[in-house]
Amino acid sequence: MxxxxxxxxxxxxxxxxxxxxxxxxxxxxxxxxxxxxxxxxxxxxxxxxxxxxxxxxxxxxxxxxxxxxxxxxxxxxxxxxxxxxxxxxxxxxxxxxxxxxxxxxxxxxxxxxxxxxxxxxxxxxxxxxxxxxxxxxxxxxxxxxxxxxxxxxxxxxxxxxxxxxxxxxxxxxxxxxxxxxxxxxxxxxxLTPLRRVEEMRADFVANASHELRTPLAALSGFIETLQGQARDDPAARTRFLSIMQAQATRMARLIDDLLSLSRIELNAHLRPSTRVELRNIIRQVVDGLQTLARDREVEVRVATSSDQVEVLGDRDELLRVFENLIENALKYAASGKRVDIALSADSSRNEARVAVRDHGPGIAPEHLPRLTERFYRVDVADSRAQGGTGLGLALVKHILNRHGGRLTIESVYGEGATFTAVLPLAAARAKGN
Incomplete structure (x- = not known):
């Protein structure tokens, strides 16, 4: 057979x-x-x-x-x-x-x-x-x-x-x-796309290592000084410990931003599905930054819609977005003495827009396309003096992308800058899903 x-x-x-x-x-x-x-x-x-x-x-x-x-x-x-x-x-x-x-x-x-x-x-x-x-x-x-x-x-x-x-x-x-x-x-x-990704990864690791090495070197130097000639000098010890605390805080913020950025990139394909009301978030962020605004002598003006403006989002991540945008305006544009925040809903485009406008020195045109790159700074010394990690706007961009939104930046050098977060309205997102 x-x-x-x-x-x-x-x-x-x-x-x-x-x-x-x-x-x-x-x-x-x-x-x-x-x-x-x-x-x-x-x-x-x-x-x-x-x-x-x-x-x-x-x-x-x-x-x-x-x-x-x-x-x-x-x-x-x-x-x-x-x-x-x-x-x-x-x-x-x-x-x-x-x-x-x-x-x-x-x-x-x-x-x-x-x-x-x-x-x-x-x-x-x-x-x-x-x-x-x-x-x-x-x-x-x-x-x-x-x-x-x-x-x-x-x-x-x-x-x-x-x-x-x-x-x-x-x-x-x-x-x-x-x-x-x-x-x-x-x-x-x-292999060009792969090579470019490898170059970006190498640059990222090099920049992250450099940013971490700087506060670590400062901590190491002050510890060595405190163990030596400043051991019996109370005034020097108090001053050095204050500087060491600031450096440790900066390093902790950098590590936190790195971990947040990594987590957001891993979840980039997952769109949040919780309804979030933006007016409450803006008020919470502004209230939390009142001390900084008083210290910098900056007036914060907020204009919001009379109606609720809802988006589908992660509340903590959206808080991070507006904290970064408003804190940057208070820190880097304090010379303008005023920051304007406007929340609006455009039903024709099914978009919510939060514009943060400062009246500071503005940003030169050649810097605008690179502002959301990791570790890119217009003024490195000023950014570090303000406690910045160089990752704030990169986080903002990735969070908004995950929410199906975008960040727009407009500036006239010498006349301030406007950073606008654009998000799809909850009703529009629900129809799209």
Whole structure:
């Protein structure tokens, strides 16, 4: 019975179809497998892509081996020539993939590859289209050694971009008794977004380390002084302990801001769903900052809507937003002697707007685009003197983004600045959900 079933399987159309498309299926499996091994694509998309490609090939009918061309000559084929099935397979892959023979000539390429290298032509050396020495050397090494190669290269023209090339030699058979066909599969990936994220992370760690090192160095210096010559000087001890407390407080605020920023980024995809009334939040923040306003001799004027203005949000996070905006206005624009806070609801746009306007020195235009970057300061010395961590506006931006809102900044140098938090109204958010 087993032998009969085996003979039936071998004689069935399904078995013959699988055998006849063994070459392109194998090529697809190798290309996707190599991309997964080298990290160019994760496992679920690779599996899904292979299933779709296999289905397209197996269900494409008996004539799916080749696709006729009526008048296609841009890739080097003559009119009427047929497209090899391997090119049909490669067309299902998301990243640029080029199939070469052992002479380094183009056998097939998908659309993303032709977008990267428009000069690719069937039957022509790949070196005519890809003039990257690192990639061409990797192809030669792969052909000579039959070992996969991976290289990275950098392009400066027309824009600075980092790329990765993976070269995988494969040996495939279309039929069981036929000799294997050697191919070289070349995949290309753009590493620029990843590199930029890595650079931002490195800059962030360096800045955070520097900001923490500064108060730590001050604490260490004062402790050493108190252990030495100032040990028996009550006046110096009192003064030094006060400075040490300020430095410790600054370091605690920096660590708190770092942890808050990390938590908010982790939850960026989760929109808050609790109704929050903004008038109460504004009053609470202003009441909490009255002491600072008196110390800086700044008048705070608040104009709110007579009706309730509700948004869907996290109350603690929104308190943090308005504390940062109003405290910044009181600290950095005290020379203006007045801070205006206006809460309004725009029903036509389904938005709530909280504008915090100071009448201080304003901000030069070149600083405006970078104000929400982490650790960016217009005046480093003044910011540290005011107890700032350099993370306040970055926190504001990320919190507002999580709430589906945004931060706008307007300033005329010498005439003050306006920071406006824009949030979707609760009714609008509820309809959207």
């Amino acid at each position: 087993a032998l009969a079933n085996n003979e039936w399987l071998r004689s069935s159309r399904i078995y013959k179809r699988i055998v006849s498309v063994r070459l392109p299926l194998g090529a697809a499996a190798v290309a996707l497998g190599a991309s997964w091994i080298f990290g160019a694509i994760s496992a679920p998309p690779a599996i899904a892509a292979f299933i779709l490609i296999a289905a397209a090939i197996l269900l494409g009918g008996e004539h799916a081996t080749d696709v006729p061309l009526n008048a296609v000559t841009s890739d080097g084929r003559a009119p009427g020539e047929r497209i090899p099935l391997i090119e049909t397979v490669l067309s299902g892959l998301p990243q640029p993939v080029i199939a070469l023979d052992v002479q380094g000539e183009v056998v097939a390429a998908n659309a993303p590859a032709r977008a990267v290298a428009p000069a690719l032509r069937h039957g022509e050396p790949v070196s005519l289209a890809l003039r990257v020495p690192e990639v061409l050397d990797a192809i030669r090494r792969a052909i000579a050694s039959d070992v996969p190669q991976r290289v990275e290269f950098f392009e400066r023209v027309p824009l600075e971009r980092w790329h990765e090339a993976i070269v995988v030699p494969v040996a495939l058979r279309a039929q069981a008794l036929q000799p294997a066909t050697r191919l070289i599969l070349l995949t290309l990936d753009d």
